[in-house]
Amino acid sequence: MRKKPKAGREAYLGSVCFFRHLIYLCLFLIVAAPYFCIGALYRQNRELHSQIRDLTLKTLVANFPHKSSLPPKSGKIASNLNYQDRYPDLYCSHQTAFVKKKKTVYLTFDDGPSMFTEKILNILAKHKLKATFFVVGRKDPKSLELLKRIVDDGHTLAPHTYTHIYSSIYASVDSFLDDFNKIHSLIYETTGVKATIFRFPGGTVNAHNRKIYRELSAEMLRRGYIFFDWDVSAADCAKNATETSILNNIINGVHKNGRNIVLMHDTSEETLKALERVIVYLKNKKFAFDRLTNDIAPVTFHYNYFKRRRSIKDGICGQF
Ligand SMILES: [Zn+2]
Structure with a gap:
């Protein structure tokens, strides 16, 4: 069968x-x-x-509390920390609670004001967005007018450095403080804003400040200033940067649901050309936009001793 x-x-x-x-x-x-x-x-x-x-x-x-609560200095340490006695008015209140908003973009523009800043401000106004401008020391009437407009439009105006010359600003903590005080004063005298945040040229850790970055960061924090690096670089300072490359760098760099501090430069014409497309793309993806303040959780680079380089890779903005 x-x-x-x-x-x-x-x-x-x-x-x-x-x-x-x-x-x-x-x-x-x-x-x-x-x-x-x-x-x-x-x-x-x-x-x-x-x-x-x-x-x-x-x-x-x-x-690194305020100077008033520091113990008396003595011996070798005292001579190394003399910069703590300088610029007694260059302090701001310490911020210890930080917020980290989700799906938010912080557009930041470094190295201005420049001939493109006004048009960038117009685009931001058209889209009703707030951003952050880390500026350098320019005292011509048009630049001073632009500093005022940045504040009047509701953006954050903050120091980058006065000269932006790496070899001098990063020569020592003293040199950085001299420069920082100059740009901080220029902003205050022009707009009445006492800045509480800033951005180091090249980021907190870079090839020019390796010997002093820990001491320098600690000193700026001791004085109450919060510094911001970035999560996303538009790489608009790169030699061959174009409107499209800037847009693509931002599209590929943003974290879908996270906080995104985007590095751009208002000294670049390509950035101006790309900005509208960048904003429209991010708006379509439902990102919120905001400006940086000292209660936003900062992004700070740190040096990776195992890889012998800093932990977040990016392009360093140009020297003047
Ligand atoms: Zn810069």
């Missing part, structure tokens, strides 16, 4: 086809498992880095 052929599922289980599929599945798991593990570790690592950064900032703020 002939055996009845097994039907459906029963016939499949135990068949050659079944074992072939089983082998495929095992091979897929063997190949895919490491990628899943790497992905999970990467996410965990990012979260840890973020926590460490916040903790470092809080620790620095806590360990």
